[in-house]
Amino acid sequence: MKYGKLITSAMSAVILSGIVSTSFGAETSKKIEIERIGGKDRVETSLMIAKKMNSKAVYIASGKDFPDALSISPLAAEAGIGIVLAMDNTDLNKELKDMGIMTTSVIGGSNSVSDEMFKNLSKDFVSNRLYGKDRYETSEIIARGMKYFNVGIATGKNFPDALVSGPLLGKKGMAMLLIDGNKSTSLPDNFKGIYTFGGKSSVATDFGKRIAGMDRYETSEKIASEYDKYDTVILASGTNFADALAVSPLSKKLNAPILLTDGNSLSDGAKKIINSVKKVVIVGGEKSISKSLENSIFGSKSESKDVKTDEKNEKNEKNRKNEDSDKNTQKNLEKLVNEANNDKIKPSNIQATRKPVVDKIKISPYTNPAQRGTTQVINLEIEGKNLTEKEKEDLEWKILDPQDGISINDKGHLTVFSDTKAKKVTVSATTKLSGDGVENKTATTEIIIENPKQ
Structure with a gap:
C-alpha cells in the first residue's frame, strides 16, 4: 500500500443557462433556472467543474474507469477540491496552471494514471500519488489515512450507488468504503458502517442504515431525501459514469443532491423533486442527457438570456x-x-523556556521503505518539542546526498521517480527560527529504496 499526503485555458465547451417554466401535469407551473455543464469530452467537463471550485488543489483520477474517483469523492466534496479526469497521457498542465492549481493528488496506480503523466504533473505542481493493490484497498487507504472510520458502504463493482452518495458522505464528514458486496460480510478493523447504499443484490450485508430503491434512479431519489433543505439539484446520467464522476465537490458546494436519469426520461419521483427546487444543473452534453428530455421536463418555451451579456x-x-x-x-x-x-x-524569559527544536522526522508507514519501480511521493512530517504548527510547516528541507530521480520541496514532500537508480537517500529538516532563547536544530532520516517484491 502506498499513501502520500492528500491535499486533500480556453475550453471549447459550452455552458448553457436560462430561465424556463416547468409544468408537471396538474402541478403549478413555476420558473426554474437551468445550467448545463458539458465539455467536448469527459476530461474537459471535469476541468469545467473543477474550475468552479476555486481551489488551489485538484485530485486526478482515471476517466477510463470509476472506482478511484468514487473513493475520493466524499473527501473531495468535504474539502471543496475538484476532481479532474485523465485519459491515458493527457497533458493537463496548461489547464491546471491557468486555473491557479498548485497541488495535484493522483488517485490510483500507474494502470489508472500513468507514471509518465504523474512525472509531467510533478514538473509544475506539488504532486503525490495514492493507491492500493486494488479498488477496495485504495478506498480503505483513503479512509484510514484521513482517520474517517465512520463510513458509507457501496459495491465496488458498479458506480451508480456510490456516485450519488459521495456528496452526502462529504456533507456528513464520512468516507466511502468500496467492498465486494457479494463476498464481504464484515468491515476492516476500526471501521463502522453508518450507511449501506444500494439493494441486497449490490451489498448483501447491512452495514448501518440501508438506502435503496427499486433501481439506481429511485436510489438517487432516496439519497436526496437525506438532505434537510436544498433548492438546487444536479441531473446526471445513470448509464454513463464519466460526466458525473467529477461533480461530487460541486454537489456539496451547492448543497445539491444528484438525481440520475437514463438520459431520455425521468421518474415521477424525480419530477416531483425538480418541481420543488429553484435550479437544476445538468452535467454532460446532449449525448448524455438529451435536449428533448430537457424540453419535455422544462417546457420548450424558454425565456432565453443574451449569451454575450x-x-x-x-x-x-x-x-x-x-x-x-x-x-x-x-x-x-x-x-x-x-x-x-x-x-x-514576548518577554525573553518566556522565549528562553520555549526553545523549539526538531526531534525527528516521521515517515508515513505507507511509504517507508520506498518501493522501486513506482513513482510516489513520501510524506515527511516533524516531531518536535515546543514547535507550533506554523513552525513545523516553515522548515528547511534538504537531500544530503542529491541523486537523479529524487527531489524534495519545501513542504517535506519527497518525490521518488520510478527511473531512479538510487538505493537510499538521506533527508534533513532544520528549523528556521531566530531570536533570543531559540535553538535551531536539524533532524535527519534515511530512506531505503527496495527492489520490487517478488
Missing part, C-alpha cells in the same frame, strides 16, 4: 470575487505577520 456579467462577477479574495488573502497575511511579530516581542 451573460458572459460579460459572469466575467465582471468573477473579477469582483477575485478582488474580494485578494483582499481576504491580504488580511490573512497581515494577521499572520501580526501574530508572528507578537510572538517575537
Whole structure:
C-alpha cells in the first residue's frame, strides 16, 4: 500500500443557462433556472467543474474507469477540491496552471494514471500519488489515512450507488468504503458502517442504515431525501459514469443532491423533486442527457438570456470575487505577520523556556521503505518539542546526498521517480527560527529504496 499526503485555458465547451417554466401535469407551473455543464469530452467537463471550485488543489483520477474517483469523492466534496479526469497521457498542465492549481493528488496506480503523466504533473505542481493493490484497498487507504472510520458502504463493482452518495458522505464528514458486496460480510478493523447504499443484490450485508430503491434512479431519489433543505439539484446520467464522476465537490458546494436519469426520461419521483427546487444543473452534453428530455421536463418555451451579456456579467462577477479574495488573502497575511511579530516581542524569559527544536522526522508507514519501480511521493512530517504548527510547516528541507530521480520541496514532500537508480537517500529538516532563547536544530532520516517484491 502506498499513501502520500492528500491535499486533500480556453475550453471549447459550452455552458448553457436560462430561465424556463416547468409544468408537471396538474402541478403549478413555476420558473426554474437551468445550467448545463458539458465539455467536448469527459476530461474537459471535469476541468469545467473543477474550475468552479476555486481551489488551489485538484485530485486526478482515471476517466477510463470509476472506482478511484468514487473513493475520493466524499473527501473531495468535504474539502471543496475538484476532481479532474485523465485519459491515458493527457497533458493537463496548461489547464491546471491557468486555473491557479498548485497541488495535484493522483488517485490510483500507474494502470489508472500513468507514471509518465504523474512525472509531467510533478514538473509544475506539488504532486503525490495514492493507491492500493486494488479498488477496495485504495478506498480503505483513503479512509484510514484521513482517520474517517465512520463510513458509507457501496459495491465496488458498479458506480451508480456510490456516485450519488459521495456528496452526502462529504456533507456528513464520512468516507466511502468500496467492498465486494457479494463476498464481504464484515468491515476492516476500526471501521463502522453508518450507511449501506444500494439493494441486497449490490451489498448483501447491512452495514448501518440501508438506502435503496427499486433501481439506481429511485436510489438517487432516496439519497436526496437525506438532505434537510436544498433548492438546487444536479441531473446526471445513470448509464454513463464519466460526466458525473467529477461533480461530487460541486454537489456539496451547492448543497445539491444528484438525481440520475437514463438520459431520455425521468421518474415521477424525480419530477416531483425538480418541481420543488429553484435550479437544476445538468452535467454532460446532449449525448448524455438529451435536449428533448430537457424540453419535455422544462417546457420548450424558454425565456432565453443574451449569451454575450451573460458572459460579460459572469466575467465582471468573477473579477469582483477575485478582488474580494485578494483582499481576504491580504488580511490573512497581515494577521499572520501580526501574530508572528507578537510572538517575537514576548518577554525573553518566556522565549528562553520555549526553545523549539526538531526531534525527528516521521515517515508515513505507507511509504517507508520506498518501493522501486513506482513513482510516489513520501510524506515527511516533524516531531518536535515546543514547535507550533506554523513552525513545523516553515522548515528547511534538504537531500544530503542529491541523486537523479529524487527531489524534495519545501513542504517535506519527497518525490521518488520510478527511473531512479538510487538505493537510499538521506533527508534533513532544520528549523528556521531566530531570536533570543531559540535553538535551531536539524533532524535527519534515511530512506531505503527496495527492489520490487517478488
